[in-house]
Amino acid sequence: MLTGGPLDVLTGDYLAELTMLILGRDRLKDPDLGYARTFLRQLEEGLGLAHERGVRIVTNAGGLHPAGLAAAVRALAAKVGVPVTVAHVEGDDLTARHEGALTANAYLGGAGITACLRAGADVVVTGRVTDAALVSGPAAWWFDWSPEDHDRLAGAVVAGHVLECGTQATGGNYSFFTAHDVRRPGFPLAEISPDGSAVITKHPGTGGVVSAGTVTAQLLYETQGPRYLGPDVTARLDTVRLTDDGPDRVRISGVRGEAPPPTLKVGVTRIGGWRNEVVFVLTGLDVEAKAELVRAQLADALEGVADARWTLARTDHADADTEETASALLRLVLRDPSADRVGRALTSAAVELALGSYPGFHVTAPPGPAQPYGVFASTSVPATQVPHTAVLPDGTHLQIPAPPTAPSAGPGESAAPSAGPAEPTAPSASPAFEARGSGGGAPEGVGGAAPAVSGAGPRETVRAPLGLLAGARSGDKGGDANVGVWVATGPAWDWLRDTLTVELFRSLLPETRGLTVLRHELPGLRALNFTVTGILGDGVASGHRFDPQAKALGEWLRARHLDIPVHLLPPSEGTGT
Numbered sequence: 347m348l349t350g351g352p353l354d355v356l357t358g359d360y361l362a363e364l365t366m367l368i369l370g371r372d373r374l375k376d377p378d379l380g381y382a383r384t385f386l387r388q389l390e391e392g393l394g395l396a397h398e399r400g401v402r403i404v405t406n407a408g409g410l411h412p413a414g415l416a417a418a419v420r421a422l423a424a425k426v427g428v429p430v431t432v433a434h435v436e437g438d439d440l441t442a443r444h445e446g447a448l449t450a451n452a453y454l455g456g457a458g459i460t461a462c463l464r465a466g467a468d469v470v471v472t473g474r475v476t477d478a479a480l481v482s483g484p485a486a487w488w489f490d491w492s493p494e495d496h497d498r499l500a501g502a503v504v505a506g507h508v509l510e511c512g513t514q515a516t517g518g519n520y521s522f523f524t525a526h527d528v529r530r531p532g533f534p535l536a537e538i539s540p541d542g543s544a545v546i547t548k549h550p551g552t553g554g555v556v557s558a559g560t561v562t563a564q565l566l567y568e569t570q571g572p573r574y575l576g577p578d579v580t581a582r583l584d585t586v587r588l589t590d591d592g593p594d595r596v597r598i599s600g601v602r603g604e605a606p607p608p609t610l611k612v613g614v615t616r617i618g619g620w621r622n623e624v625v626f627v628l629t630g631l632d633v634e635a636k637a638e639l640v641r642a643q644l645a646d647a648l649e650g651v652a653d654a655r656w657t658l659a660r661t662d663h664a665d666a667d668t669e670e671t672a673s674a675l676l677r678l679v680l681r682d683p684s685a686d687r688v689g690r691a692l693t694s695a696a697v698e699l700a701l702g703s704y705p706g707f708h709v710t711a712p713p714g715p716a717q718p719y720g721v722f723a724s725t726s727v728p729a730t731q732v733p734h735t736a737v738l739p740d741g742t743h744l745q746i747p748a749p750p751t752a753p754s755a756g757p758g759e760s761a762a763p764s765a766g767p768a769e770p771t772a773p774s775a776s777p778a779f780e781a782r783g784s785g786g787g788a789p790e791g792v793g794g795a796a797p798a799v800s801g802a803g804p805r806e807t808v809r810a811p812l813g814l815l816a817g818a819r820s821g822d823k824g825g826d827a828n829v830g831v832w833v834a835t836g837p838a839w840d841w842l843r844d845t846l847t848v849e850l851f852r853s854l855l856p857e858t859r860g861l862t863v864l865r866h867e868l869p870g871l872r873a874l875n876f877t878v879t880g881i882l883g884d885g886v887a888s889g890h891r892f893d894p895q896a897k898a899l900g901e902w903l904r905a906r907h908l909d910i911p912v913h914l915l916p917p918s919e920g921t922g923t
Contacts, residue, residue, distance in 0.1 A: 347533055348395040350549030354488070356396060357480040358405035359510050360385060363824065364895075366474070367615045367720040369409040370448040380410030386418055390426065397428045397468065404459055404480050408471040410449060412436050413737065416471045431739040433467035435459060437732060437746075438474040444614055448720065452610045452732045455577030456483025457746045461736035463487040465744075474613065476576050481506030485538050493578070493749035500581035500603025501542025503574065508546050508564045508598070509534050514819075515546060515564045516554035519897075521817035521904060526555040543599040545591050556594040559817060559834065562871050566830025568821040570877050571866045573604070577729065578749060580604040584868055600870075608751040609726040613824075618721035618884055619652070620685040624696045625710040626676040633662060633674045636704035640676060643703060647695050651688060653681040657892065675710075677892070685716040721884035722824045805911040812854070813904025814915055816842060820900035825882045827896035829903060832873035838914050839872035845908075851876055854906040855899070 347356055360382040373380035385407035396403055408415040416434040423430050435458035444450040454472070456479035462470040464487055475483075485491070485502035493499075508515050517528035532552020537545040546561050548554065565586065572584035580603060587600040628636045637658050648654045659675045666672035678696070680688040693713035700707045729748035736744040812831075815838055820829040829851075833842050848863045862879040882896060893899065 347535070347549070348392055348399060348401060350532070350552060353399070353401050353535065355402045355404055355484040356392075357484070357509065358385060358388075358403070358407060359477050359480055359512075360405065360407040361409060361474060361477075363613060363615070363722045363822070364720075365409070366449050366451065366613060367722070370615055370720075371718075373410055374448075378411070378414055381412070381415035381418075382407035382409055385415070386422060389419065390422060393423060393426060393428045393430065393469075397430055402463060402468055402470070402484065404463075404470045404472075404484055406472045406475050406477075406480060408434060408436075408473045410439060410451070410473065412471045412473040416469075416737070419469055419471065430468040431466055432469045432471065433462035433465060433739050434470065434737050435462065435472040435475065435735065436737060437735040438472075440612060440727065440732070444612075446616060448615045448617055450612055450614045452612050452727060453577060454610070454732070454734050455479050455606070455749075456481075456486060457493065457578060457749070458734055458736040459483025460486045461744050461746060462738060465736075465738040465740075465742075467739050477510035478503040478506030478576065479578070481509055481536060481538075482578060485542075488538075489540050495542075496579050496603030496605065497601065498540075498542030498603070499579040501544060501598065501601040502538055503576055503579060503581045503603075504565070504583070504586060504598055504601050505536040505538055505544040505546065507567075507569075507574070508561055509536055511564060511567065513554060514567065515560055516548050516552075516556055517560055518554065519819070520560055520563055521813060521819070521901070522559060528554050530554070542601060542603075543597065545595050545597050547591075547595045556596055558588045558590065558596055559832075561588055561596045561598070562832050562873060563817060563819040563830070565871060566828075566832065566868075566873055566875055567819045568823055568828055569830070569875060570823070570828060570864070571875070572868060575607050577606055577610050579606055580752065584870060586868075586870055588871070605750055605752040606729075608729060608748075610729050610732055612725050612727050614723050614725060615720050616723075618719050619681055619683045620688055620716040621679065621681045621719045622688040622693055622714065622716045623680065624678045624693055624713075626678070626696075627673050627706075627708050627710060628658075628676055628704065629662070629669060629673040629706045632704075633658075633660065637674075637676045639704050640699065643699055644678070644696060647692060648680075651680055651682050651692075653679075655679045659892070680716075681719065682716075685718075689716045690714065723884075724824055805913060807909040808912050808915065809907055810910050810915065811905050811907055812846075812910070813901070815910055816904065818900030818904050820896050820898070820903075822882055822895040822897075823877075825880050825884055827878045827881050827899055829876045829878070829896075829900045830873055831876070831900070831903065832871055834872070835914075836872070839869070841911060841914060842872075842874065843867060843869075846874055848876075850908075851903075854903055854908070857881065 369380050412434040416432050419432050438451045438454050441450045451474035454475045459470050460483045482502040491498050513531040515534040516531040517526050518531050531554025532548040574581040574583050582602040585600050585602040589597045591597040657677045662674040663671045682688045690713050697713050734746040816831050816833050818831045833839050848865050852859050858878050864877045866875045
């Protein structure tokens with residue numbers, strides 16, 4: 347980014363829910379740790395370039411110890427002979443208020459970053475701020491916005507959300523990746539205007555692509571309702587407008603902002619216990635019987651284990667021409683408060699079945715010891731009770747006041763983050779969904795008819811994967827998952843909006859049955875966003891699911907079959923022509 351073209355501010359987002367747990371364990375070993383040490387290794391190569399080119403650096407790599415990282419940056423600058431000024435933002439660490447927590451950190455906004463840059467800092471290090479604050483904070487400094495400039499701040503927050511996951515906005519993790527060369531996608535950048543609008547692009551000559559599709563995918567990532575609540579502003583995602591602005595240039599405009607909620611989200615991690623895992627390989631015939639034999643043989647050994655989960659992945663093929671494709675995987679995941687109960691003795695007992703169990707017995711890894719796992723939860727705290735502090739380059743501690751806020755949420759409601767008011771959903775699909783299993787996608791005849799057109803009869807449909815028409819992007823928020831689904835044209839949006847109901851979503855993804863699923867419409871993006879509550883249990887660090895961060899949940903949805911109007915599909919897919 348420093349050598350590819352013009353740049354004013356370089357941002358780095360190093361934190362995620364799992365990262366906070368990892369940094370918390372680092373801090374247990376050494377109180378001087380707790381920050382992302384990889385940032386220092388990268389900075390050693392780039393600090394001189396940034397100084398030469400007048401580029402400010404803003405990063406949340408400070409994690410649990412922003413003051414410690416700021417000091418390490420000063421030491422590095424002295425070592426390499428680069429005269430830079432360093433400031434940091436603190437006050438997010440609320441661990442002392444949460445008994446038994448490994449970490450507890452409030453999600454701060456960008457105002458502390460703004461204050462540090464106004465004081466002349468070349469490098470700003472933060473702890474837990476919202477990912478988008480790394481962009482909205484510098485934008486407010488550059489244009490001298492006030493906390494009441496809600497529309498401008500909301501535009502910068504939306505731009506920051508697009509940038510926060512790097513190459514996910516330039517063709518990485520993109521449903522339609524086969525349409526572009528994404529072997530080495532360049533990093534995205536935002537050209538932000540004084541009114542808060544922005545153009546998402548990338549430096550010339552870099553790989554990947556910036557399109558309305560790649561930007562839409564990232565806008566839907568790990569969001570919930572149309573109100574994207576944050577500590578500085580509530581951004582209305584249902585007001586976002588995307589327009590082409592030239593090759594690899596997408597303009598974001600029209601974003602409206604509202605006052606932020608009176609509370610801040612607090613992410614809390616705890617050590618949940620100990621886990622272990624064994625994966626048995628079942629090859630050839632009688633896969634189900636082989637799996638049942640192993641379960642029966644280990645039943646006594648698993649007595650008393652708090653949580654033992656078996657899953658059988660039928661990756662085997664009939665008459666396979668390689669041993670690997672003739673094999674299925676039987677996975678046993680164990681969790682317990684006691685390391686001894688799920689330790690090497692238990693995994694060794696599983697492996698010791700080898701000579702007296704199913705034919706062809708083997709496992710994917712040798713017996714291993716138990717490993718600690720973490721759990722993630724979120725709560726909220728009044729913003730006025732969090733000591734948001736900018737520590738300026740001269741050492742001055744500047745208290746950042748909480749901005750004017752929207753009215754508080756009602757009893758029992760969390761003001762941040764929130765799914766926002768539920769949008770009206772399309773009419774429910776046929777009750778036949780509830781009676782259907784997971785074998786064949788949506789029931790025949792459901793989801794096929796296009797919206798009525800005056801003077802036109804029913805449209806021809808074809809049984810096809812949803813992904814031939816729609817893109818998707820999914821991810822995790824603690825124990826919840828979100829799945830954003832979008833299409834490229836108005837007619838396809840009319841069909842998607844009326845067809846992909848909560849009932850059909852549950853039918854296509856049977857693992858979501860019995861869970862709370864919320865659906866939100868974003869017509870400006872031609873998108874639906876689904877939040878699935880509790881599908882990830884205690885979050886990614888507890889690791890009980892095959893896909894613990896729900897990264898591929900959207901791709902599973904796209905692979906499911908239903909009846910799609912032929913005229914909406916690409917000709918080769920819909921008609922064979």
